[in-house]
Amino acid sequence: MAGRGPAPKENAVRRNAVDLSHLEGDEDVPDKLRKLFKRDSYSVATCRWWDTWAESEQAESFKATDWQRLQMLAPLVESYYRRPGHNALAEIRQNESLLGATVTDRMRLRMGKKDADKSGSDKPDKLPENVADFELYRSLGGA
Template sequence: MAGTGPVPKDPSQRRRRNADPVAGAVLPANGPTGPTPALPGGHDYDTRTLSWYETWRTSPQASTFLATDWQRLHMLAQLVEQYWLEPKKELLSEIRLNEAAMGGTPADRLRLRWTVAEEEAAPARRAARTRAATNRKNRVLKVVDGQAED
């Protein structure tokens, strides 16, 4: 994509640890907390377009959307619908470009300096994985020491 420049490095990989001059936003992992607009005329769209819109509507990025961003997403839904009816690379290119402006990929979110907060259930999952790994390690140690249980 012309004019966007390289993707910024992850701050932990930088040699110089100067503060980032542009503070980034932390997006809620579960998306917007308040109401979000439905797709106007949604019943007229293909189910794949409706699914695409619902993904965007509940995405973490949607928590930052203003009225103009929702308007852009509604206009973009028409292009997505056209793409499903007759796939063309020009349509896909325009969709990709618009999605990039709204933080559609990890590289786009890095460029926008957005990070997604960890889900509330994530620490519990991580603790369960740690317990499972510890149990596995203990079973292996018992077998090696000759204390295997049947």
């Protein structure tokens, strides 16, 4: 089955921390980029598409370049709604995928809910079954 890279091992344990600093919305994005340019010239469907993106959770971490990408994509979405075609849809899907449109895209980009990122601690609540607890081993008289 096709995918991205080899399948993970059945008993794989991730030990390195995932850097999610790229998801922090530390940049001040001008309001003009967050609003659909020339909104009155677009159909209701395109405006609904824009509003869905603008109100999405991943939009909170968008930088100015991401908003610019959506602005550039809006005319293509409009043309697709007026005259559907597989070429336009493929281009829209590819661009939306880069912005984290689907669950799979967000998993690949390692996007998560902000609450889950903040509440997560360095130490897990429970160790996997195949990992030894060295603190317990030492307390029982081990090395």
